[in-house]
Amino acid sequence: SSGINAEYGESDSDNVAYERSDRWFDEDLPSEEDIESVLKPLAIEHLKVTDESDWQKATFHSLEAKFRVLSQAIEELHRDIPSSQLGYMQCVGDVVEYYQTPVQRQKYVELRPQSLPLNVKIVMESINKPLDEH
DSSP: OOSEETTTTEEHHHHHHHHHHHHHHHSOOOOHHHHHHHHHHHHHHHSOOOOGGGGGGOBOOSHHHHHHHHHHHHHHHTOOOOHHHHTTOOBHHHHHHHHHSOOOOOOGGGSOGGGSOTTOOOOOSOOOOOOOOO
């Protein structure tokens, strides 16, 4: 069943997105041909590209067009695009570059304390604290 789990504030789609992103780390990057086979038809259909040789230069003329292209790319290439990256994607070439960039997992121990906000601390041992009972 699809929908929002009110108790935890999660939706089923959040879990699917995580699974897709997680699989991406274990697989090789898609080839240029794979990326082109997905993004070029989307650029032609949604961005009205007339010169097929310049499909990567096609810009997103509206948020709706950007949403349609990116949501279909996410579905077909099995890699979500974090919201922090969306503002940087102004043309199809930016999307191509994103999908050609490998994702690297950063381990907790690799995070430097200087790069963390002052109110964040990484504790490596497990803490088992019972909930207060009233």
